[in-house]
Amino acid sequence: MYWFVAKIVYQIICGKGEHVPQFDEQLRLISAVSRQEAWRKAQEIGQQEQYAFRNQKQELVEWRFINVPELHALDELKDGMELYSRVEEPDNAGNYIALLQMKAAQLQSQKLFELNV
Structure with a gap:
């Protein structure tokens, strides 16, 4: 088995999509026997993890x-x-x-560095 890092990209659309375009770029660790299998597994993750929900304004996100x-x-x-x-x-x-x-300060204030993970 080999390890791969795959970038999986989602578009975030709120309501009718009349907003600044937003994309979520996720880096995923994939274990596979070949590059083709890793790409297929990343595609499956991308398909399986797309979702939709209603926000507080009842707009579809x-x-x-x-x-x-x-x-x-x-x-x-x-x-x-x-x-x-x-x-x-x-x-x-x-x-x-x-x-x-600011993000680094938030991590430090949450004491994430003290967790025994």
Whole structure:
């Protein structure tokens, strides 16, 4: 068996979709005997995990599976290895950094680092 990282992409559509387009890009760890099997398994996950619900305004919110646009084989699993990298080009670097700092502070305040998982 081999390990792969698959990017599974969903489009998030609220109501009639008259909003800024939103996409959820998920990285999933896949165990498979071949690249083809890994891609097929990622496709199955994408199909099975799309869903819809009603929000507080009773608008339909859908997570529609788009596809698996990336699949990366992992030679080995080791501590600290890079699984994925993406270069962001935000409109405002200061706002982007502030958002990252806020998210990191939230993780630390939740004491996630003290959990024995």
